[in-house]
Amino acid sequence: MLKDWCHCASLQLGCTHVSVNYIRPLLTHYFGLFLKLNYFIMNVLVLGSGAREHALSHKISQSAKCDKLFIASGNGGTGGLAQNVSLNIEDASEVGAFVKANSIDIVVVGPEAPLVAGIHDGLKADLALANLVVVGPRKAAAELEGSKDFAKEFMMRHKIPTAAYQTFTKEKLEDGEAFLDTLDAPYVLKADGLAAGKGVLIIEDLDEAKEELKNMLVDAKFGDASSRVVIEEFLAGIEFSIFALTDGKGGYALLPEAKDYKRIGEGDTGLNTGGMGAVSPVPFFDEALRERTVREIIEPTIQGLVKDNLPYQGFIFFGLINTTKGPKVIEYNVRMGDPETEVVIPRLESDIVDLFIAMHNGTLDQMEVLVNPQTAATVMAVSGGYPGWYEKGKVIEGLRRFEGTTVYHAGTKPGEQIITSGGRVMAFTSFGVDKEEALAKSYAALKEVNFDGMNYRRDIGFDL
Numbered sequence: 196m197l198k199d200w201c202h203c204a205s206l207q208l209g210c211t212h213v214s215v216n217y218i219r220p221l222l223t224h225y226f227g228l229f230l231k232l233n234y235f236i237m238n239v240l241v242l243g244s245g246a247r248e249h250a251l252s253h254k255i256s257q258s259a260k261c262d263k264l265f266i267a268s269g270n271g272g273t274g275g276l277a278q279n280v281s282l283n284i285e286d287a288s289e290v291g292a293f294v295k296a297n298s299i300d301i302v303v304v305g306p307e308a309p310l311v312a313g314i315h316d317g318l319k320a321d322l323a324l325a326n327l328v329v330v331g332p333r334k335a336a337a338e339l340e341g342s343k344d345f346a347k348e349f350m351m352r353h354k355i356p357t358a359a360y361q362t363f364t365k366e367k368l369e370d371g372e373a374f375l376d377t378l379d380a381p382y383v384l385k386a387d388g389l390a391a392g393k394g395v396l397i398i399e400d401l402d403e404a405k406e407e408l409k410n411m412l413v414d415a416k417f418g419d420a421s422s423r424v425v426i427e428e429f430l431a432g433i434e435f436s437i438f439a440l441t442d443g444k445g446g447y448a449l450l451p452e453a454k455d456y457k458r459i460g461e462g463d464t465g466l467n468t469g470g471m472g473a474v475s476p477v478p479f480f481d482e483a484l485r486e487r488t489v490r491e492i493i494e495p496t497i498q499g500l501v502k503d504n505l506p507y508q509g510f511i512f513f514g515l516i517n518t519t520k521g522p523k524v525i526e527y528n529v530r531m532g533d534p535e536t537e538v539v540i541p542r543l544e545s546d547i548v549d550l551f552i553a554m555h556n557g558t559l560d561q562m563e564v565l566v567n568p569q570t571a572a573t574v575m576a577v578s579g580g581y582p583g584w585y586e587k588g589k590v591i592e593g594l595r596r597f598e599g600t601t602v603y604h605a606g607t608k609p610g611e612q613i614i615t616s617g618g619r620v621m622a623f624t625s626f627g628v629d630k631e632e633a634l635a636k637s638y639a640a641l642k643e644v645n646f647d648g649m650n651y652r653r654d655i656g657f658d659l
């Protein structure tokens with residue numbers, strides 16, 4: 196009871212803009228134990244193991260309010276700033292037990308899968324964790340990413356601009372084919388559920404589109420995820436991404452925008468990947484486009500969540516496209532993007548733990564978000580063969596601290612020598628007065644690092 200009251204009181208205080216940095220040494224001297232018990236100094240657990248989680252952990256570790264930082268499971272780069280722990284991050288009882296045993300105050304959920312599986316609800320089902328700050332929506336709200344049809348219905352309900360669409364099941368295959376007949380090429384087919392980023396097909400030929408529709412619905416091309424398929428109008432334009440942290444009460448903090456580069460090949464060619472690089476800010480996201488995006492997309496989304504009673508405290512990722520008819524939503528994600536996080540979060544100058552506390556208290560509207568005006572660019576080094584088959588276990592040579600470049604690890608494993616363990620291996624992030632300067636630093640650092648088969652795109656930001 197006392198602990199609950201204290202926790203609550205400290206969270207309230209945490210968002211009053213009293214700079215704890217100034218008074219903390221004094222308070223610590225007189226009330227050291229009291230502070231510890233009352234979560235002025237907080238223990239944080241980050242769930243995930245990619246460069247996104249490395250970048251989030253890096254920012255959290257810079258907060259004066261962060262005491263112990265854990266990451267599950269982390270990677271070869273996170274061990275230096277957090278304690279890597281092995282947990283099944285989709286298992287709420289396993290994560291909950293760790294939270295209790297280590298007096299964790301804040302859990303930051305990196306990837307979508309635990310959110311869509313209901314990790315937030317699972318943790319909060321334990322009354323002992325009623326005051327835990329969880330960054331990431333509850334299961335019902337995570338459907339914005341977990342089901343494309345759910346997201347589309349949400350956008351229709353709240354008049355949020357997006358591509359025209361219809362959803363089909365295998366019983367309605369013929370209706371789906373007839374709908375394709377009414378559309379112009381290219382045809383956009385989307386598996387309704389999570390399909391590890393592979394569930395969207397963009398097809399030029401009508402017969403092939405019909406064949407793929409059948410493969411998805413009848414032959415379960417993406418398993419259960421394609422038991423429903425969203426067919427939508429193709430939108431032409433340039434894509435960009437916006438990120439917000441929302442408190443579930445209509446308040447939100449807008450984070451810097453970014454543009455990512457998804458294709459494996461230079462000039463945006465070849466297969467889709469998880470992301471080969473990113474740049475922030477996005478030059479064409481000018482004041483007029485910002486104002487329109489906020490008015491037509493961001494605010495109706497944040498308010499729509501409240502109206503629909505969808506409990507959402509966490510990051511929202513708006514995947515947008517700037518068309519001749521204005522910005523439209525391509526997709527929502529219920530998490531930060533990767534590699535966008537590796538440019539968005541380093542630009543954030545506000546204390547991220549303060550933002551999490553304000554999120555928890557429902558006071559994000561009162562927070563000022565401070566952003567570094569410089570350009571951040573990141574370039575991803577990937578394994579040879581990725582996004583197809585690739586070898587793991589390659590020794591990474593030449594890694595060191597680079598002046599002006601931060602290396603965020605993704606698919607790396609700690610050990611005497613750091614080795615590769617995934618397709619996307621490391622993101623090289625740098626700042627500059629413009630993207631050219633930022634990218635020159637990242638590419639210079641990349642030249643010093645090597646592993647057998649290493650590949651990266653030499654043209655990140657080429658279209659900006």
Ligand code: AMP
Nearest residue numbers: 358383395427428429430431514525526
């Ligand atoms: P999604 O998983 O929904 O983000 O789709 C993956 C990618 O497919 C997007 O980043 C776009 O490049 C593309 N895409 C999705 N929907 C559309 C659309 N309606 N029109 C044009 N491109 C699209």
Ligand code: GLY
Nearest residue numbers: 455470532533534
């Ligand atoms: N970079 C796109 C994503 O994180 O989904």
